[in-house]
Amino acid sequence: MAANPQALLYSKTHEWTRIEGDEAVVGITDFAQESLGDITYVELPAVGDRLDVEKEFGSVESVKAASDLVSPVAGEVVAINEALENAPEACNADPYGKGWLVRVKLAAKPEGLMDAAAYEAHCAAER
Amino acid sequence: MSELRTPLTAWHEAHGAKMAPFAGWLMPIQYEGILAEHVHTRQHAGLFDICHMGEFRIEGPGADAALSRAVSHNLQTLAPGKCRYGFLLNEQGGVLDDCIIYRFAQDTFMVVVNAACAANDFAVLRERLPQGVALADISEATGKVDLQGPESLDVLESRIGQNMHHLGYFGFCETTWQGVPLLISRTGYTGELGYELYVPAEQTEAFWETLLVDGRVKPVGLGARDTLRLEAGLPLYGQDLDADHTPTEAGMGRMLTSTAAYIGREGAARAQEMLVPLRIEGRRAARHGDVVALPDGTAVGRVTSGSFAPSLGCVIAFAWVPAAHAGATDFTVRAARAALSARRVEIPFYTQGTARKKL
Known part of the structure; x- marks a missing residue:
């Protein structure tokens, strides 16, 4: 398991958020990719779509399972990781880097997300 | 409910496999990952724990004729040293199980069945075979591992020190490995050159480890077994085959060449x-x-x-x-x-x- 970066925020549904000024980058956590297994398909929103907190914004499929992506933030999608269309395995290999999902222009400051320590305790409880 | 454990379950756990229940057994789903294991099997050789499947031995005077009436397999053209795929049918021609039958001699056979169906298969066969024909469930005493992939022949020959080029598709032979009985069958569930290998349960782990000594071999879980078999167009009982459908409906009508009056024969052609x-x-x-x-x-x-x-x-x-x-x-x-x-x-x-x- 890769360590969960200290600088990120985490949701109970296993998405991470990196705040960069008035934007945020969102991805799935190492725990999520490990639970899903080999990821074969990622469905992302389009640039310009509006994300709402705790609302579905896409899905991830692995050989054995499919799971909704749940947004940890509210705002407008300004970029999506187009490389995932043909190489979704980046979400397994590098969930906090090349496996990022979307970049969002924040409509509000994110609330209710966990730091790395709280998230690790949350994962331990789910195991 | 606690799942049954194969002779290799402890090995899988010790080697970090993701484990899950399958047909009542605790089985490895993956080791390093389904995709990597799938590709490795297509390119090199994958090793699968298939100890959960059931094996029955059938023998005794009249076994040939009696078994011919119990299953759809054409035994008339099945020579000793050969095995054949076919079906155990209900009276209506629905598939109770798909299974491979090995012929050792005129009246001596082994039937290899799905784990989830094994208990019912045994009961059905016992009912269909006359008392003079012995039916023994040898599942617990039998370990089964599958070595599959284009490099499986080279690996097998070098690890057991015997030439296996003589085995054709659906051929098998009985030999020994370090004094232990070993049945080698050129069959499998991946679409690749490969072998299903039967050894006594207590020697299964040692045999498994012997095969893994070869760097071309990796352990492969049931996750990749499923993607490999699906790509090969092979049905999985319980999903693609069931008692409500006939072999003809499953696209296997051409396999129904037996001329014996087997149970379900008429209905088997229904579509x-x-x-x-x-x-x-x-x-x-x-x-x-x-x-x-x-x-x-x-x-x-x-x-x-x-x-x-x-x-x-x-x-x-x-x-x-x-x-x-x-x-x-x-x-x-x-x-x-x-x-x-x-x-x-x-x-x-x-x-x-x-x-x-x-x-």
Whole structure:
């Protein structure tokens, strides 16, 4: 398991958020990719779509399972990781880097997300 | 409920496999990952723990004739040293199980059955065979590992120090490994050149480790076994085959060549639905239970197995469709999150498999 970066925020549904000024980058956590297994398909929103907190914004499929992506933030999608269309395995290999999902222009400051320590305790409880 | 453990379950746990229940057994789903294990089997050699499957030994005067009436397999043309795929049918011709029958001698056989069906199969066979024919469940005493992949022959020969080039597809032989009985069968469930290997349960772990000494071999879990078999167009009992469908409906009518008066023979030719192989472009998977519709939107069937196919880069599936619509070319699969365009194709989906390779 890769360590969960200290600088990120985490949701109970296993998405991470990196705040960069008035934007945020969102991805799935190492725990999520490990639970899903080999990821074969990622469905992302389009640039310009509006994300709402705790609302579905896409899905991830692995050989054995499919799971909704749940947004940890509210705002407008300004970029999506187009490389995932043909190489979704980046979400397994590098969930906090090349496996990022979307970049969002924040409509509000994110609330209710966990730091790395709280998230690790949350994962331990789910195991 | 606690699951049954194979002679290798402790090995899998010690080697970090993801474990899950399958047909009442605690089995390895994956080690390093389904995709990597799938590709490794297609290119090199994968080793599978298949100890959960059931083995029965059938012998005694009249076994040949009696077994011919109990199963769909054509035993008339099955020589000693050969094995054959076929079905245990109910009276209506529905499939109770698919199984491989090995002939050792005129009246001596081994039947290899699915784990989930084993108890019922045994009861059905016992009822169909006369008392003078012995039926023994040797599952617990028998370890089974499958070595599959284009390099499996080289690996097997070098690890046991014997030439196995003489074994043709669906041929088998009995030999020994370090003084232990070893049955080598050139069969499998991946579409690749490969062997199903039977050893006494207590020697299974030592034999497994002996094969893994060769760097070309990796352990492979049931996750990749499922994607490999689906690409090869091989049905899985309980998903693509069941007691409500006949071998003909599953596209295996041509295998029904036995002239014996076997149970279910008449009904086996019945075809109300057909198992249709489908190809879906893209990566979004059709999955078991998804509705299959005609292009005009009429729901006509359902997906039995569906997956992203790692060796093809697209999605493949089997689906039950009424025989009247089975000739259609285009279908729509209503997957959980989208409607997918599907095209009927021929099996095997993956055509580069080495299973039938001439040695």
